[in-house]
Amino acid sequence: MQLSETVTFGGSSLDRAAELRGDAPKLDALAASGRSFAVLFWRGKPLVEGEGDALTLARLPLGHPILADLSEPVFLGRESSDVGYFAYELRDWTPEGLNEAALRGFFDRSEQTHPALEAGQRFVELRAVMTLLNARDAELAATGKAILGWHATHGYCAACGEKSAIFMAGWQRICPSCNAHHFPRTDPVVIMLITRGNSVLVGRSPHWPEGMYSLLAGFIEPGETIEAAVRREVFEEAGIRVGHVRYLASQPWPFPSSLMLGCAGEALTDKITVDPVEIEDAVWITREEMMDIFAGLRSDILPARKGAIAQFLLRNWLADMGE
Structure with missing residues (x-):
């Protein structure tokens, strides 16, 4: 199952050209090539254009008027010797009629448009469109959001x-x-495909939409291995003891700065004891039941968010990959 290239935000193989980061003359030449672009963000939301399968990350010319008064950009990487990408954060702007509550919602479907941009270009929550972007656009959006978020804080x-x-x-x-x-800060998080026989352990946080369940996850603590973190988190949240642990795949998750480390673990016990401080509920789901959940045949349990590594791990588990 070590196919991180197929996970959302992974697999674009962007040339980050780290050797240029300290070379101001070469960076200036790349920016002045006339073929480089700006990727613009507002409150962490990338600027996109198009609809549906034609949705893309908007690429603004570096001479665009909206960039004139913005702080210095972050160099994301290059497409070729004369095509580079630079991330900008649009600050000190509040859209007319802004709904702050929508921005804080679990599913932020709100979109914002700026009068200096073209029709159809708008700022959107990355989680709302991450499965529509191609691999290159997804990596650029995730990288820009994470690094600009780090600077902001x-x-x-x-x-x-x-x-x-x-x-x-x-x-x-x-x-x-x-x-x-x-x-720049990256926070490692383990997310666990914990199985016992034909069943997988899933849980839910109290602030999630009604019925939504996913794999258990938690931050790795200082001085802790990945394997130890898997065992500790599962026991803390669900009271399940875990034996053998192995790595499966990873996913950058810029909300705000995590790296999700997908692991498989074999449960040694099956009695669930939920810690209500950690999660709201946890249950064992059989393969057959999970197939019904993914097929939309159940209303009491909803599948993990599309584009998240949890769904990637579960889908591959259902396909018997990595078993």
Whole structure:
């Protein structure tokens, strides 16, 4: 099942051209080539255009007026020797009639348009369109959202408290006061396909939509291995002891900065004892029942979100891959 290239946000093989991040003359030349583009975000929402299967990440020319007053961009990578991508964050703009409650909802279906952009171009919640984007657009959107989100929340030095400055084309911050170097944050999270015989363990958080269940997951703690994190999280949340653990696949998950590490674990016990502080419910689901859930034949249990690694792992489990 180690097919991360087929997981949403993975598999585009974008040339991130890290060797250019500290080479200002070459970056300037790439930006001035006339063939490079800007990828624009507002509150973490990427700018897209088109509809349905024709939906794409909008690519703005670097000379577009809306970019003129924005802070310096982050270099995402290049398509070829003279085609590069730069991520910009649109700040200090509030759309007319903005519904703040919609932005905070579990499913944010709201879209925002800016008067300086073309008709059809709008900002959308990435989770709402991630399965519609091709692999390259999905990787660009996930990378831009994650790195710009890091800058938005890490503008001050963690060592001395002074405001830090952007370096290395956005991939580093340096404090001018104490010279501390800060790098983009990625939080490792284990997500577990825990099985016992013909059944898989799924659970739900209280803030999820009614009936939605997914695989158990949790953050890896300092000093902890992936395998130990799987066993600890499953026991903490559901009271299930886990034996053998193996890695399956991974997925960048920029909400805001996680790397999901998909693992398979063999349950040693089957009695569920839910910790209500961790999750609301957990149940064992057989393969046959999960097939009905994926087919939409049950209303009491809904499948994991499309595009998330949980659904990828479950679908491959149903297909007997990796068994």
